[in-house]
Amino acid sequence: MKYGFGIDLGGTTVKIAYFDENGTMLDKWEIPTVTENAGAQILPDIAASIKGYLEKNSIDSAAILGLGIGVPGPVNSKGVVNKCINLGWGVFNIAEELSSLTGFPVKAGNDANVAAMGEFWKGGGQGCENMVFTTLGTGVGGGIVVEGRLLHGAHGSGAEIGHLVLNREETVRCNCGKYGCVEQYCSATGVVRLAKLRLQKDDAPSALRSIENLVCKDVFDAGKAGDKVALEILEQVYAYLGEYLANVCNVVNPEKVVIGGGVSKAGSMLLEGMAPWFHKYVFHAAGNVEFALASLGNDAGAYGAFKLALDAFGA
Amino acid sequence: MKYGFGIDLGGTTVKIAYFDENGTMLDKWEIPTVTENAGAQILPDIAASIKGYLEKNSIDSAAILGLGIGVPGPVNSKGVVNKCINLGWGVFNIAEELSSLTGFPVKAGNDANVAAMGEFWKGGGQGCENMVFTTLGTGVGGGIVVEGRLLHGAHGSGAEIGHLVLNREETVRCNCGKYGCVEQYCSATGVVRLAKLRLQKDDAPSALRSIENLVCKDVFDAGKAGDKVALEILEQVYAYLGEYLANVCNVVNPEKVVIGGGVSKAGSMLLEGMAPWFHKYVFHAAGNVEFALASLGNDAGAYGAFKLALDAFGA
Numbered sequence: 001m002k003y004g005f006g007i008d009l010g011g012t013t014v015k016i017a018y019f020d021e022n023g024t025m026l027d028k029w030e031i032p033t034v035t036e037n038a039g040a041q042i043l044p045d046i047a048a049s050i051k052g053y054l055e056k057n058s059i060d061s062a063a064i065l066g067l068g069i070g071v072p073g074p075v076n077s078k079g080v081v082n083k084c085i086n087l088g089w090g091v092f093n094i095a096e097e098l099s100s101l102t103g104f105p106v107k108a109g110n111d112a113n114v115a116a117m118g119e120f121w122k123g124g125g126q127g128c129e130n131m132v133f134t135t136l137g138t139g140v141g142g143g144i145v146v147e148g149r150l151l152h153g154a155h156g157s158g159a160e161i162g163h164l165v166l167n168r169e170e171t172v173r174c175n176c177g178k179y180g181c182v183e184q185y186c187s188a189t190g191v192v193r194l195a196k197l198r199l200q201k202d203d204a205p206s207a208l209r210s211i212e213n214l215v216c217k218d219v220f221d222a223g224k225a226g227d228k229v230a231l232e233i234l235e236q237v238y239a240y241l242g243e244y245l246a247n248v249c250n251v252v253n254p255e256k257v258v259i260g261g262g263v264s265k266a267g268s269m270l271l272e273g274m275a276p277w278f279h280k281y282v283f284h285a286a287g288n289v290e291f292a293l294a295s296l297g298n299d300a301g302a303y304g305a306f307k308l309a310l311d312a313f314g315a
Numbered sequence: 316m317k318y319g320f321g322i323d324l325g326g327t328t329v330k331i332a333y334f335d336e337n338g339t340m341l342d343k344w345e346i347p348t349v350t351e352n353a354g355a356q357i358l359p360d361i362a363a364s365i366k367g368y369l370e371k372n373s374i375d376s377a378a379i380l381g382l383g384i385g386v387p388g389p390v391n392s393k394g395v396v397n398k399c400i401n402l403g404w405g406v407f408n409i410a411e412e413l414s415s416l417t418g419f420p421v422k423a424g425n426d427a428n429v430a431a432m433g434e435f436w437k438g439g440g441q442g443c444e445n446m447v448f449t450t451l452g453t454g455v456g457g458g459i460v461v462e463g464r465l466l467h468g469a470h471g472s473g474a475e476i477g478h479l480v481l482n483r484e485e486t487v488r489c490n491c492g493k494y495g496c497v498e499q500y501c502s503a504t505g506v507v508r509l510a511k512l513r514l515q516k517d518d519a520p521s522a523l524r525s526i527e528n529l530v531c532k533d534v535f536d537a538g539k540a541g542d543k544v545a546l547e548i549l550e551q552v553y554a555y556l557g558e559y560l561a562n563v564c565n566v567v568n569p570e571k572v573v574i575g576g577g578v579s580k581a582g583s584m585l586l587e588g589m590a591p592w593f594h595k596y597v598f599h600a601a602g603n604v605e606f607a608l609a610s611l612g613n614d615a616g617a618y619g620a621f622k623l624a625l626d627a628f629g630a
Contacts, residue, residue, distance in 0.1 A: 147464075155568055156600075159566060253472040
């Protein structure tokens with residue numbers, strides 16, 4: 001039996017997990033992400049943590065097949081990072097650098113893409129070969145698996161599907177600098193934004209008006225309780241989400257779409273609300289899609305990162 | 316040196332080409348597509364034509380690495396056709412059936428996807444690893460290459476990008492049954508449709524008014540000559556085309572987008588007109604894209620079909 005590590009590198013912490021080659025997570029821990037000095041300490045810290053773990057547990061290096069790492073920025077299939085603003089990183093080959101620091105072979109990917117690979121392997125995407133993954137959280141991210149392989153994209157920006165344009169008439173700017181992106185309507189932040197716009201429009205009574213710091217869950221809860229204004233807002237969200245996922249499925253034609261992130265906690269209510277809009281907008285031959293909820297939570301990145309290493313360096 | 320065949324199966328003719336393994340097209344010919352009896356004769360006719368060619372030219376079967384075929388309908392990566400309405404075909408494994416008829420191994424793909432592979436290998440897409448191909452003809456088709464491999468899709472409907480929804484407010488139905496698809500605005504037919512709608516809107520003078528059977532080329536020609544109404548129409552087309560290709564690039568992040576079909580004959584005028592709209596709608600990290608015109612014309616399908624066989628069965 002061989003073993004390896006899956007690393008999920010975030011802006012504040014690095015999650016490191018130790019796996020056997022069947023994909024059983026045997027251990028996991030976190031270390032802080034030190035972003036000072038243009039993030040120069042990040043990879044040496046990871047290497048030291050892994051070496052320390054192997055020593056402490058008397059694990060022979062020969063048993064380690066390799067490492068995988070997910071990075072919060074564009075990474076191409078060769079391991080070249082193209083700027084991670086949160087980490088202070090420029091352009092360099094993270095796979096080569098982490099490999100020379102640890103002595104193990106390394107595969108790298110963008111964090112959302114790597115999380116998609118995790119869900120594909122051990123989470124909501126199990127059992128298919130072509131999968132679209134989207135996280136509806138503070139922002140909207142995504143990852144795409146084509147015949148079992150991650151779509152990295154030419155410049156490591158494959159599956160930036162949260163920035164498809166849904167609304168040419170939008171006058172508010174998205175965080176990315178464009179107007180009318182998916183993220184402005186289908187993220188948790190987007191749901192709250194649509195809710196506030198609707199509440200401002202007229203005086204229609206709604207339980208949402210008495211809530212001081214409105215969050216996404218409030219809108220779904222009010223909708224569940226039958227609040228008419230909340231249901232109107234949710235119908236808008238469902239329409240945007242259905243069009244978004246239909247357009248991605250028209251490109252990729254997956255068997256499964258897996259949805260994660262805070263908004264996905266609405267569960268079947270979200271899936272059922274979105275379904276008629278999805279079928280309105282999807283091309284008939286690409287419409288045979290199963291929808292599933294993400295199931296690995298914060299571990300998806302570590303699973304997916306290890307899977308990249310396993311596919312590249314495993315037996 | 317090994318050899319093989321690339322077959323482009325259309326609704327009226329079958330194009331068959333003979334290649335060496337470097338991709339040099341050594342010969343090509345056509346036979347009619349006999350669609351009677353639910354297309355039962357199509358594959359036997361192809362097999363007979365290939366066997367006859369080998370005999371006539373005294374080519375040893377041992378020199379043949381295999382066949383590739385592009386089909387006008389959905390085909391998954393395993394060769395299963397999922398209904399070709401034009402041919403009268405239902406659901407069956409075309410790769411297995413053509414293989415048992417010829418004695419050679421067979422790879423199959425959707426015709427637009429296979430044409431994409433041809434342009435990727437020997438046409439406008441040469442030199443990249445990730446490519447989006449779109450044909451703007453009577454309809455709008457497409458094909459996607461990811462790290463050198465065709466994106467077939469789970470049900471053989473990958474890259475049905477002509478049916479992305481661009482306009483939720485559209486009241487005219489697309490051929491596919493939906494409303495507001497790319498094909499309704501960016502095909503040659505779509506350009507003429509937009510032109511007629513614009514001309515009906517008011518009495519603004521335009522050279523287009525005196526043309527009896529308006530075709531797509533007339534609109535570009537009038538635009539080139541400075542006709543204001545034609546330029547207005549083209550700006551609409553460019554905006555739709557830019558948004559369409561930006562959204563596809565947001566999903567795929569290719570190095571190159573290759574444009575073929577009748578509308579692409581407008582050449583640099585089309586590319587330059589579309590560029591500012593593309594950059595308005597594309598996610599910054601996916602915006603570094605080279606645009607090229609398709610260069611293989613009607614041979615793209617045969618080249619791509621042979622390439623599928625070469626990748627699968629070549630040395």
